[in-house]
Amino acid sequence: MALTSRDETDLILPLLRGIDENPAFSTFLGRLKRRLGVDFAALHLRSGEATSARYRTCDAPGNVTPALTRGDRASPITALFERDRPHLEALRPGRVYSLAELVEHDPVARVERRRAMAALGLQDERVVRLALRSRDAGGGQAREEPAAWLAIARKTQRCSASEGALLSNLAPYLAEALDLRTELSRDRADARIARQALWRSRRGWMMFDREARLVDIDPATAQYWEEHLGARPRLGERLLNLPLATERNLAALAQAMPSDRTQSHALLLSEDPHIEALLVPRGFANDFGEAAEPAQETAGLAVDETRGALLALLPLPAPPSPQAASRLCEVHGLPLREAQLALALAEGASIAEGAQALGLSLETARNYSKRIYARLGVSGQTQLVKRIHEGTALMR
Known part of the structure; x- marks a missing residue:
């Protein structure tokens, strides 16, 4: 059964929507059922290697009836998937099987x-x-080999060759x-x-195009800007409440910097x-001399320009975390x-x-400070400031 132009609309386009559906690809599976007139359609997914894999099944709408759900039972095709896992792992990608083929040589099986x-009500x-791409698991681990199987089932008749x-x-x-998912x-x-x-x-970011218009901004930066400068940044517009000289400098850098990818500027x-x-x-x-995102030409535009030409990283002053003192205790063994x-x-x-501020006597504070310097391996307040600001204590 070849794909028709209608199939391209009814079956292939829903695959794009299925990427974000929950359960995954339910629209596609439901339409596949109707297209073939079968009783069940499902997608079986495996993540991880077969020896320690995690499996889950995406059923088409109607595969699991209310009665089955109340009884906390899987649909027949899901139960069949669970039973046939060893056979599924042996299948060659791209070829359509009737799993009965794999046991024809064994009368008992x-x-x-x-x-x-028959017990599942299936004929x-x-x-x-499916032939899925392997991917790097990271951390020096072996490449992951995900797997997936698409299946249909009928209750009362045989599946046809065209199906x-x-x-x-x-x-x-x-x-x-x-x-892609x-x-x-x-x-x-x-x-x-x-x-x-x-x-x-305690960092935020904004992204600008070559005209210094805002392309994107993270929520924390937008909120901070609104609270401290009185105007919430708006996408597609330039930043409000900037001094004129600063606005001109930002515009000039947005024009010049995308062509010179070798340095950053502070403003x-x-x-x-x-x-x-x-x-x-x-x-x-980057610090290793490698281009982090090399520009490529797409439809006459640099890829950078389709998203933004300039990234602005901003320190966002904030009070120390309520857990700051406990973090110092955990890392350096200080009393609270x-x-x-x-x-x-x-x-x-x-x-x-x-x-x-802490209600201590001056003498006690001096004794504490000596022990603090010893614990942190510093010789004075200047080094203490550096050590704490380089650590985790002041993170949010």
């Missing part, structure tokens, strides 16, 4: 499987293993959609980690409150009161000011 099919099924042909024709499209999931996870790391490091955006930005061109060479004094000294307070 053949009879046992027919009984299992016949077809399954195709198997349609599964074979659809398999490359579904495999590509699954690979995996890549998007990893990219989103990386982005969440990066946002969390910047936020906890004072606001004197009161004091806000500095480190301006970095997209594709800025000594850790609290160390934080006060790191914020620029004198020993006398720290003692007053």
